[in-house]
Amino acid sequence: MDKLVSKLVEGCVVLMKNRKLVRTxxxxxxxxxEQNKMKDQPEQPIEIIKKHTSQINDVIYKxxxxxxxxxxxxxxxxxxxxMTLQIMVLMPLANxxxxxxxxxxxxxxxxxxxxxxxxxxxxxLLYFHxxxxxxxxxxxxxxxxxxTNTETESTVIGPQDSFTESLETNISLxxxxxxxxxxxNENRIIGSETNTNISILYIDDIVNKENLETVRSxxxxxxxxxxxxxxxxxxxxxxxxxxxxxxxxxTVRPDSISHYLIDGRIAILMDSSQSAIICPTSFxxxxxxxxxxxxxxxxxxxxxxxxxxxxxxxxxxxxxxxxTLTFHPEILPYELLLNLQESRAKVPFPPLFxxxxxxxxxxxxREAGSRMPAKVGQTIGIVGGIVIGTAAVEAGLIxxxxxxxxxxxALLSFLPPIFLMSNTSRFVxxxxxxxxxxxxxxxxxxxxxWLIAHLLRLNSLGTPFMSPIIPRKAGDLxxxxxxxxxxxxxxxxxxxxxxxx
Numbered sequence: 001m002d003k004l005v006s007k008l009v010e011g012c013v014v015l016m017k018n019r020k021l022v023r024t025x026x027x028x029x030x031x032x033x034e035q036n037k038m039k040d041q042p043e044q045p046i047e048i049i050k051k052h053t054s055q056i057n058d059v060i061y062k063x064x065x066x067x068x069x070x071x072x073x074x075x076x077x078x079x080x081x082x083m084t085l086q087i088m089v090l091m092p093l094a095n096x097x098x099x100x101x102x103x104x105x106x107x108x109x110x111x112x113x114x115x116x117x118x119x120x121x122x123x124x125l126l127y128f129h130x131x132x133x134x135x136x137x138x139x140x141x142x143x144x145x146x147x148t149n150t151e152t153e154s155t156v157i158g159p160q161d162s163f164t165e166s167l168e169t170n171i172s173l174x175x176x177x178x179x180x181x182x183x184x185n186e187n188r189i190i191g192s193e194t195n196t197n198i199s200i201l202y203i204d205d206i207v208n209k210e211n212l213e214t215v216r217s218x219x220x221x222x223x224x225x226x227x228x229x230x231x232x233x234x235x236x237x238x239x240x241x242x243x244x245x246x247x248x249x250x251t252v253r254p255d256s257i258s259h260y261l262i263d264g265r266i267a268i269l270m271d272s273s274q275s276a277i278i279c280p281t282s283f284x285x286x287x288x289x290x291x292x293x294x295x296x297x298x299x300x301x302x303x304x305x306x307x308x309x310x311x312x313x314x315x316x317x318x319x320x321x322x323x324t325l326t327f328h329p330e331i332l333p334y335e336l337l338l339n340l341q342e343s344r345a346k347v348p349f350p351p352l353f354x355x356x357x358x359x360x361x362x363x364x365x366r367e368a369g370s371r372m373p374a375k376v377g378q379t380i381g382i383v384g385g386i387v388i389g390t391a392a393v394e395a396g397l398i399x400x401x402x403x404x405x406x407x408x409x410a411l412l413s414f415l416p417p418i419f420l421m422s423n424t425s426r427f428v429x430x431x432x433x434x435x436x437x438x439x440x441x442x443x444x445x446x447x448x449x450w451l452i453a454h455l456l457r458l459n460s461l462g463t464p465f466m467s468p469i470i471p472r473k474a475g476d477l478x479x480x481x482x483x484x485x486x487x488x489x490x491x492x493x494x495x496x497x498x499x500x501x
Contacts (some may be wrong), residue, residue: 004017028501045109045134045272046072048129052116059119066093068132075139079122084141089124100126104135117195144169149474150252152419155291162252167197167271173202173254178261182206186216190233193225197271198233206264208497211280211461215266229268234277239459244427248421248461249278256290264496266461280461282468282495284480287311289417292483301482308481313414315429317405318355319436320442325351339401346396352437357404358398359433361388363426366410460495467495 040458046061053059056212062073073089082446104126107115112312119125122140127133147169163170171185198219202212218237227233231250238247250255252274257267260278268277287307292300325344329337347354367383385407392398413425428451435443458465468476473494478484 008025019073039364045132046129048112049074049115049119049125049127052112053119063229064090064093065440066097068097068100068128070128072127072129073123073126074119076119076122079120079142080124080139081141081143084139085124088137088139089126093126096189100135104137107134107136109134122193141215147173147308151288153251153253153256155294157291159255159296161254163254163269163274163276164271165274167199167269168285170254170269170276171199173255174261175269177254177258178203183261188219190219190222191225191227192223194227196227197358198230199269201261201267201269203261203264205481206262207266207494208264211463211497214461215268215279225419227270228272230268230275233268233270236492237279239279239461240457243454243458245283245455245458245465246286246418247281247458247465249281250275250358251278252276253290259290259293260496264492265427280463280495281462281465282460283455283458283465284308284469286418286421287416287481288479293486297483297485304483307417310412310415311421311425313427314415315432316400316444317409317412318359318429319432319447321402321405322351322355322433323440323444340399343399343401343486347399348396350437354398354402354431355406355437358376358392358402361411362406363390463495463497468493 020326050061056076058077058079060075060077061490062075064071064073073085073093075085075089089100089222090268104133107118107125109115109132112381115125115136117330118136122138122142123136124139126135126137128135128246143163143168147161147164149160153162161173163173175183180203182204184202184204188198188200189195190198200212200219202216206308215237219233222233222236224232224236234248234250249260257276257278261267264281265278268279269277287304289303292304295303298485325340332340344351344354349357362385365388368384385386389403393400393403409429414431416425432444432447435447437443439446455466456464464471467473468480474495475491476495478488479493483489
């Protein structure tokens, strides 16, 4: 019996030794292999996305348990509204998961830059842990301004809506007016830092293909980091960026865009910008308002005549004052000359410095009024102009006749419907003032010759800026300085070089 017990004890001892041997020779290497295998496994996509968005505080990660297992919802809180997220993502995840797969876009996990771009563009990303699948939904719903009346191109007759800063809203305003399947819009992304969306609109069977290719090539060649407004794009696309004259039409009215699209032009819209570009454009069209087509042809012709010749009057009135008093007083009637000499009896400055002084005062009042709140700015502009003008006349710094001329010139500068042309007239007026102060009427004529030569050299998208005057096209003169009755305006204009005439 004792022998049997001793043999059992020896067997247990041997068994324990064998188990220890198994642990030391087999167990430990297997654990090391498992640990190495864990280290060799690639990092999960969700962890990579978290690592690269760790400093973007508005990126939200939300875990949802569905029939397909655990799903992580990733979205930007500032670009996606909660109601949109609830309707488009969370409710289908809980009840109708198939709807998610039908409308979503499968993302390639190896293209991380594309994933990050989608995320900052308002997409919601869904990562399915069980199947290692990443999909994206377009849920962009950032707050935007509602459609309101325009303040810069207001009209009495016609539609009153204007563009907003939303690209989708602006395209819908145009397509609501032109219900034509040939109306195309091509999307582009410009700006190396801002990644701004733009859209090129045209009617495919009307637009000139050469103009369209020129627009595409110029946009593709642009290398600029940031686009906060479409006016920056306009300056980079113009034929002559050093000219003071705008070579493309800039508008905030959808009806203007629709009118020129039907004429065969090309329109460019930009996200986060209210304005739109129309190209090509002529010099005469800078004085054309869309309201001209809503008015009777007699009224429209009168208003166009005032705008066109008002541009040349605003750059000529004060230079004529300088040149006449400095070099050519004999061209004035004797009574008028006596009045001018009497009003300038106390003025110690020559006419050139007198005009430059009051012109700079007008610029200061205009700039200060535009930077202040609306009610305060109007008060400052009116009261400041009256007080400063009256005080300057009483102090003998300027003549009262010059106050009338400068005020008239300032009013005439606001006649063009395009605000950029108003700024151009202000700049050109200083060139004429300096020329008149140095050379009199001869200097004015030299400045005028330079102006005409400069306008003749300008092009808009490769087409002459002074058409239809030079080169002359008789058919387009029906819609030039004078507007013929609407029944005569059925053909497309020559500047658009449209395929349908």
